[in-house]
Amino acid sequence: MNINIFVHEMPKVELHAHLNGSLSVNTIQELGAKLYGSKSEEFTHLSEQLTNFDNVDLGGCFEKFDFMHKLTSTRRGLHLATILAIRDFAKDNVAYLELRTTPKNTEEMSKKDYLECVLEGIVRGKELHNILVTLLISIDRSQSVAEAEETINIIPKFRSRYNNIIAGIDFSGNPNKGNFSDFKPVLEKAREDNLKLSVHCAEIHNPSEVDEMIEFGMDRCGHGTFLTDQQLHKLGKQKVAIECCLTSNVKCSTVAKYSEHHFRNIFTSESAPVVLCTDDCGIFNTTLSNEFLMAKKYFALSKPDMMKLSLTAVDHAFVSENVKRDLRRIIERYFDSECLRLPC
Numbered sequence: 001m002n003i004n005i006f007v008h009e010m011p012k013v014e015l016h017a018h019l020n021g022s023l024s025v026n027t028i029q030e031l032g033a034k035l036y037g038s039k040s041e042e043f044t045h046l047s048e049q050l051t052n053f054d055n056v057d058l059g060g061c062f063e064k065f066d067f068m069h070k071l072t073s074t075r076r077g078l079h080l081a082t083i084l085a086i087r088d089f090a091k092d093n094v095a096y097l098e099l100r101t102t103p104k105n106t107e108e109m110s111k112k113d114y115l116e117c118v119l120e121g122i123v124r125g126k127e128l129h130n131i132l133v134t135l136l137i138s139i140d141r142s143q144s145v146a147e148a149e150e151t152i153n154i155i156p157k158f159r160s161r162y163n164n165i166i167a168g169i170d171f172s173g174n175p176n177k178g179n180f181s182d183f184k185p186v187l188e189k190a191r192e193d194n195l196k197l198s199v200h201c202a203e204i205h206n207p208s209e210v211d212e213m214i215e216f217g218m219d220r221c222g223h224g225t226f227l228t229d230q231q232l233h234k235l236g237k238q239k240v241a242i243e244c245c246l247t248s249n250v251k252c253s254t255v256a257k258y259s260e261h262h263f264r265n266i267f268t269s270e271s272a273p274v275v276l277c278t279d280d281c282g283i284f285n286t287t288l289s290n291e292f293l294m295a296k297k298y299f300a301l302s303k304p305d306m307m308k309l310s311l312t313a314v315d316h317a318f319v320s321e322n323v324k325r326d327l328r329r330i331i332e333r334y335f336d337s338e339c340l341r342l343p344c
């Protein structure tokens, strides 16, 4: 079987996907057509700008979310975007998706309305596309601590009704803005509420902040690009999985090229658990299948390696042991002995 088809059909687990970064250009245009009527020239031009990464650095990447945030500033736009993003992951044979998004006050919605709209979109997206989906609620480090507190304080209202969907907290946002230490009290409160925590950590070079994040503790590490060997060793001992986003890092220029990505060192040295993720598959014009194909191309992944990566993602998913057991079964059935014998 052609490796592209094999990887596309492979049941996958996505642990790091931001909602407003995860709509492909085609899906954005589909959403735009639904929201604004037939595809206007101006809208089509704007959506094509999203994936234009000529000389874009990390800061430039964050400007691209502004366009998406306008699209999802209404209940209808946000609800549709949530369902369409879930559909796109299901079309890529993602069996389990941990979606993350930053509740926002917009003209039409409070943070509470935003969160409820996304949760309802996830319920509908799961039904329509036969995929398991949970939600990490994002704290944006470029906003105020008061904003973060407001977000954490609305979560309890939804825990019972959406208990099997709300899985944890994501600490993200432009790493050149805000200070992790300011957010520790609010993240501590979330931890006391038994919410798991994925931290965008070492996305840029900031060793003292990374030490503080490791000291504070996290359940998973997003990116881990500038982890020192010592910091990586510490996370490995704590069994914290590193969420590697190959294309995201290369397109944001935090990693010069695929072949130099830190994924290779972590995967081959087994210094810490590692998983492949997309981050913002719409903005970076990729899919989780493509991330596996890039890893195969640049790091000579075998089929057993791909199976190992998928099972590691299951191990570090923020779900119950029962769900993990079912996901492992789906993956192991796909990688049956016959297929493992065939070369990639």
Ligand SMILES: CNc1ncnc2c1ncn2[C@@H]1O[C@H](COP(=O)(O)O)[C@@H](O)[C@H]1O
Pocket (backbone or CB within 6 Å): 018, 019, 020, 021, 061, 065, 100, 101, 102, 103, 138, 140, 172, 173, 174, 175, 200, 203, 248, 252, 279, 280
């Ligand atoms: C590229 N690397 C990254 N590093 C850090 N934070 C990122 C990110 N990519 C996305 N986000 C975070 O996710 C938000 C968009 O999705 P939501 O509006 O929450 O659905 C961005 O505003 C940013 O806060």
Ligand SMILES: [Zn+2]
Pocket (backbone or CB within 6 Å): 016, 018, 172, 200, 222, 279
């Ligand atoms: Zn991210």
